[in-house]
Amino acid sequence: MSGHMSKEDLLKAYRKMRQIREFEERIHTEFATGEIPGFVHLYAGEEAVAVGFCEHLNDKDRISSTHRGHGHCIAKGVDIMGMMAEIYGRKTGTCGGKGGSMHIADLDVGMLGANGIVGAGPPLACGAGLASKLRKDGSVSVVFFGDGAANQGTNFESMNLAVTWDLPVVFVLENNGYAESTSPKYTARVGTENIADRARGFGMPAITVDGNDFFAVYEAAGEAIERARKGGGPAFVECKTLRYYGHFEGDAQTYRPKGEVKEARANNDPLKRFAAVVVAADLIDSAELEKIDKEVLAQIDGAVTAAKAAPEPDPESLFTDVYVSY
Amino acid sequence: MFKEAINEAIRLEMERDETVILMGLDVAGSAGTGQERDSWGGVLGVTKGLYHQFPDRVFDAPISESSYIGAAVGASACGMRAIGELMFADFLGVCFDQLYNQAAKFRYMFGGKAITPVTIRTIIGAGFCAAAQHSQSPYSIFTHVPGLKCIVPSNAYDAKGLLTTAIQDDDPCIFFEHKALYTVKMEVPEEHYRIPLGKANILQEGKDATIVALGLMVGVATKAAKQLERDGISCTIIDPRTTSPLDHDAIFSSVKKTGRLIVVDEDSSRCGFAADIIAMTAQEVFSSLKSAPQMVTPPFVPVPFAKNLETAYIPSAARVEAAVRQTME
Numbered sequence: 001m002s003g004h005m006s007k008e009d010l011l012k013a014y015r016k017m018r019q020i021r022e023f024e025e026r027i028h029t030e031f032a033t034g035e036i037p038g039f040v041h042l043y044a045g046e047e048a049v050a051v052g053f054c055e056h057l058n059d060k061d062r063i064s065s066t067h068r069g070h071g072h073c074i075a076k077g078v079d080i081m082g083m084m085a086e087i088y089g090r091k092t093g094t095c096g097g098k099g100g101s102m103h104i105a106d107l108d109v110g111m112l113g114a115n116g117i118v119g120a121g122p123p124l125a126c127g128a129g130l131a132s133k134l135r136k137d138g139s140v141s142v143v144f145f146g147d148g149a150a151n152q153g154t155n156f157e158s159m160n161l162a163v164t165w166d167l168p169v170v171f172v173l174e175n176n177g178y179a180e181s182t183s184p185k186y187t188a189r190v191g192t193e194n195i196a197d198r199a200r201g202f203g204m205p206a207i208t209v210d211g212n213d214f215f216a217v218y219e220a221a222g223e224a225i226e227r228a229r230k231g232g233g234p235a236f237v238e239c240k241t242l243r244y245y246g247h248f249e250g251d252a253q254t255y256r257p258k259g260e261v262k263e264a265r266a267n268n269d270p271l272k273r274f275a276a277v278v279v280a281a282d283l284i285d286s287a288e289l290e291k292i293d294k295e296v297l298a299q300i301d302g303a304v305t306a307a308k309a310a311p312e313p314d315p316e317s318l319f320t321d322v323y324v325s326y
Numbered sequence: 327m328f329k330e331a332i333n334e335a336i337r338l339e340m341e342r343d344e345t346v347i348l349m350g351l352d353v354a355g356s357a358g359t360g361q362e363r364d365s366w367g368g369v370l371g372v373t374k375g376l377y378h379q380f381p382d383r384v385f386d387a388p389i390s391e392s393s394y395i396g397a398a399v400g401a402s403a404c405g406m407r408a409i410g411e412l413m414f415a416d417f418l419g420v421c422f423d424q425l426y427n428q429a430a431k432f433r434y435m436f437g438g439k440a441i442t443p444v445t446i447r448t449i450i451g452a453g454f455c456a457a458a459q460h461s462q463s464p465y466s467i468f469t470h471v472p473g474l475k476c477i478v479p480s481n482a483y484d485a486k487g488l489l490t491t492a493i494q495d496d497d498p499c500i501f502f503e504h505k506a507l508y509t510v511k512m513e514v515p516e517e518h519y520r521i522p523l524g525k526a527n528i529l530q531e532g533k534d535a536t537i538v539a540l541g542l543m544v545g546v547a548t549k550a551a552k553q554l555e556r557d558g559i560s561c562t563i564i565d566p567r568t569t570s571p572l573d574h575d576a577i578f579s580s581v582k583k584t585g586r587l588i589v590v591d592e593d594s595s596r597c598g599f600a601a602d603i604i605a606m607t608a609q610e611v612f613s614s615l616k617s618a619p620q621m622v623t624p625p626f627v628p629v630p631f632a633k634n635l636e637t638a639y640i641p642s643a644a645r646v647e648a649a650v651r652q653t654m655e
Contacts, residue, residue: 037455037633089455089632100457100631116459117417118389151388152420179389181355181366187388255355255366312634322627 005218010278013055013214015292017047017271019080020071022300024245027070027087030304031249037089040101043071045212045244045261048270049174050075052217052239053142056225060139062110062128064121067102068174068243069114072144077109084303090310097313098321110139119152121145122171126158129167129234140168140228148179150195151187159202159236168228170221171199173238174211180247181255199236211239212270215277242268328479329372329508331486332447336373336409338518339493340380343407346493348376349385349394350411350447369413370449370508391417395446396424399498402444403432407493412448415502416459418468429498430473441496445489450478451504451542451592452629452640461629461636463541465502466591466598469569475499475523476569480544482512484567487521495523504542504592524571528580532560535586535650538577538603539565543590543641550646561650569599577603578611585616586653590641595623620649 005013024044030036043050046068054063054075065072073083078094086093087101094104105113112128115121125143132139149155150173162169173195177183184192191198199206205224209216217239224235242264246253278284340346354377355366367374377384387394391412398410412418418425425446432440452461469476475497479485485503492499529548539547544565551561562580566573581587587607589600600621607619622641630636 038631039454039456039460089634095631097632098458098630098635100455102457102459103631116457117420119420148389151390153390153392154420179351180369181352182386186354186386313630313632315634315638318630318635318638319625319627 007283009055010284011288011292013051013218014271014274014278014289015296016051016054016075017214017274018292018296019299020044020047020050020074021271022296023070023074023080023084026300026304028245028249035308036087038100038102040087040249041068041247042243042245042249043068045264045270046174046176046241047071048214048217048274049172049211049239049241050144052214053170053172053221053225055218056221057110057140057142059109060137062112062125062139062141064112064125064128064141064143065114066121066145066149067114067116067118068146069104070101073104073106073111073114076111078104078106078111080299081303081306084307085310088307088310089312090307091313091317092306092310096317098317119145119149119154121149122155122158125169126161126165126167129162129169130165132168138229140170140225142170142172142225144172144174146179147173147175147177147184147195150191150198151179159199159204159234162234163203166233168231169234170224170228171234171236173236174241175238176241176243178243178247178255194238196236196238204234204236206236206238208238208240211241212268212273214270214274327508328482328485328503328510328512329370331482331514332372332489332503333374333376334514334516335486335489335493337376337379339490340376340383342518343494345405346407346409347383347385347401348373348380348409348411349387349398351387351389351413353377353384353411354386368411370505372508373411391421392424395421396428398444398446399424399429399442402498403440403442407443408445409493410444410446412446414460415448415450415464416462418448418464425468425474425498425500426471430471433497434473442498443494443496445492445499445501447489447501447503449505450502451506452636453506455631455633455636457631458628463502463504463592465500465569466593466602468500469599469602470597473498474570476502477523477567478502478541478569479567480507480541480565482510482514484521484527486514487519488523488567490518491520491523494520499523502541506542521567523568524573525567526573526576527565527567528576529563529565531562532584534559534561534584535588535653536562536564536577536580536584537588537590537646537650539563539590540569540599541592543592546641546643547590547646549643550650553643553647554650559650559654574606574610577607581607581611582614585614586650587615587619588622588646588649588653589619590622590646592624592641595621595626598623617653617655620653622646622649
């Protein structure tokens, strides 16, 4: 399971997952106070997917993301201080306060942006993959999308394009069981259990893994990314997971069975499962994990404090960066 | 409430006419524990209760805007009156062809042999820090297209009457609902009634200037007019209600009396509604104009996220007031 991960790798992966969890839990709390503006969609519960993939990527590799993008940003290495400031709409934010939660992007680390349009990511990732192929730099692109976006035409078209043009693109389906409020069982026939069944029809390898098992994700991700990097073309990995919060913050979640999240937090939590495995295998001492937990808590606390204290964007910034030149 | 008025218009039309069907994302939603489906009623709860009352005519769509909005168009060309709910108007980009090249052009291309009585309802507007892809008001793009009708209600009474008309209208209609209006309260008759498309509402008549405004901007214009009234400047306020068809006559005849025109618009300033009204007025009643007409629109930039930038972006009563004063100089 973790044979090819050094202790350092394991600690790094755990830290990333903990950063995502703490970041999202804190935003959930802060959002309730009314201080965070706009629409916010939290990734808590799905950490193993973003981290399991991004641990195989470097800064030249690109990812495209979704409205539920904070986890992908952190996993890809976007600065947490900048992200928090962006979510608060501050001048010091990753995008200068002009994008907000749904549009955090940092092209320097290969993060092509969270996205407000469901299904907008797959075509962009194909473009990134085409650019990699033409530049011959060995980079790959990874597109994260949900079970809702799996029904968008852009997704089907992009799978076909990636196969036809033999692009180094990995399609990562985060199947959390809810397209906003609606289960895939009401919106599809093929793929109501495993959406990966659809991808195979396009002529690419496709598998379904337990998305809350970091090691299962990491292994599947490694294979797909390595294959794409070596010129083997696209692949599809479906990760079954669960989001701990609503579609957006403020969603009363009346569509969910009672106790679903409580049960998952207790028995199927990706961080707890990771910790249980590495501690049982004597790879890491639980005290080391607790130390990370404390450091991350302080880091997120610092990010919130700094974001709250940061200035608003300059009024003139309303008019800048519409064009490069005009 | 505005959103209840919309729900009521749809319910009454579905009761009266069995060909009326509704489709959209989460219009039913998943069932929670011990509940029937109908957990959401669309993202902001506008269609709540309709799935329960009309389970065979309310369709929960996959997130596939091109196909389900297109299916609403196709079904409407084949005997149904479909209402497609598109969560946010920003997502019109995803299904643009089905409206722009299909619904809009069927009747003309087919030599008058088709009707496409489809109604697309969608949410517009800034003011919630929802950023560049969830805050736009792109009615001008659709007004630009011959064959489509565009409706931008400014209050609950109009919303119910206009939507009722749109559903029964034989042409494709796009109905733009401003998210900031949803919870605005107003007495609305319970019974069925219609407001014709292409008939402006003149909220007040004044002698000095004509302010034309749509949707949420009608309230902004009214606020500015009240302030100006204190200084002895009296304004006519015209809410065209629909951008296509457009009640030109109401605007032209008012400008003939006041000689001054100000258009307040939340959509983009270039090739937009405000520019259109001013161009037509200049062409038709130029000699009546006492000063240059003024456009009050957002700057030519995408909708920003941060609160201070978004507030500066949205046309304010103060800007409308200043524009009116400028026409008086």
